[in-house]
Amino acid sequence: GENVGLHLPTLSVQEGDNSIINCAYSNSASDYFIWYKQESGKGPQFIIDIRSNMDKRQGQRVTVLLNKTVKHLSLQIAATQPGDSAVYFCAENKNNQGGKLIFGQGTELSVKP
């Protein structure tokens, strides 16, 4: 399953399928990007990050892709599980802005068993 940014804030996938969550970031000067997972009523949890000198980074079952040309970030989750159901946020950081993060709107991922 795949969403196309802010126009589709909800993504529904079948358990075991791969998920792709997209994010368009705002500032070409941003040099550090993070994906967070937020479960209902809880604070965001770090998933994976990537710096602007990279275009791909892999973690456990997750991959982040960065396309600086079009200011686009994506999170790929392999073999999506029911425990992956949550809201996913991308965040960008600008080095000259004191380390504060700018968050996207978020995408709600729903995994059907």
Place this chain on the structure above:
Amino acid sequence: DGGITQSPKYLFRKEGQNVTLSCEQNLNHDAMYWYRQDPGQGLRLIYYSQIVNDFQKGDIAEGYSVSREKKESFPLTVTSAQKNPTAFYLCASSIFPGTGTEAFFGQGTRLTVV
């Protein structure tokens, strides 16, 4: 265990009252942040602090105040000047302000005006 602790988890406030949300961290982080989250929305930055006794306004600072008297603590006061204070408030901290590192979040305080 190391982490960020926010209290209380739920808070009710009458209109016209000030209320203070607590945020404590034992991660030895320099920078601390307050974000506001409304239903179905992303996080918006209220205030942040890179060092003790110093803090800066974020994007939506009006109606809020903070202090940073200790490295471990960054309380947020929601004043009566905040017109729509009902929201989920999140505190975060990070190691090196300005160099791009992840922020660690607390579990949030849900404030409701009654």
